Amino acid sequence: MSCSSPEKSDQLPPMETAASVASPQRAATPTSDTSPSDATPETSVLQAAPVKASTAPKERTSASRTSPAPKPTASPSAADSASATPAPAAATGQEKWLSYEAATKTVTFELIAGPFTFNGFRDGGATLVVPAGANVVINFVNKDGTPHSAIVISGEGPIPNSATDPAIQRAYTNKVLEGLPQEATDVMRFPVPASGTYRILCGVPGHGLSGMWIWMKIDPAATAPTFGATKA
């Protein structure tokens, strides 16, 4: 039986973030995957095929179904007594892109351009809420092969094909029409007014109409910024 293929069926995909867990209990886990003395020489490949080919085309119409995200178990009852898990609770969900300095009312947001998305969202699917009068710093980076840009436009009216005139002064990236190439960065710094609803749009022609925009709302009642899926 020459079943010596090192099939790693249940191996974690390498999607660890920068705060990758340095598991301290590594010494106890015998993860030597080339152990030839396996007791199950049969049907090891068959059950290791979780490939689901059911990629149904998501017809996401205007009624974007906002399925309530499963709450990440905020129970403080630590059942694991002596677990040394360095839980990165500081950067949960979409808040990892956001920081706030209350003393200067400075909102810092990482705006990540993807394939016709911002931070994985499109068509207004996400909203950046900032306090009134905040000083907004948006660190733009293009993580896509297609050139992209960003510009703050009005929240009213139809999505334009392209945009060069920001609704807030200085609230746009360089090369807003042409787009910045992959891995290029730019910083937008601008104060926001006391209220208003805006969109952060990719200014490259056609990109906004393809869905590359999210909301930015100024909330006079907000004491801190938030970012996440747009509430219906």
Ligand SMILES: [Cu+2]
């Ligand atoms: Cu774009």
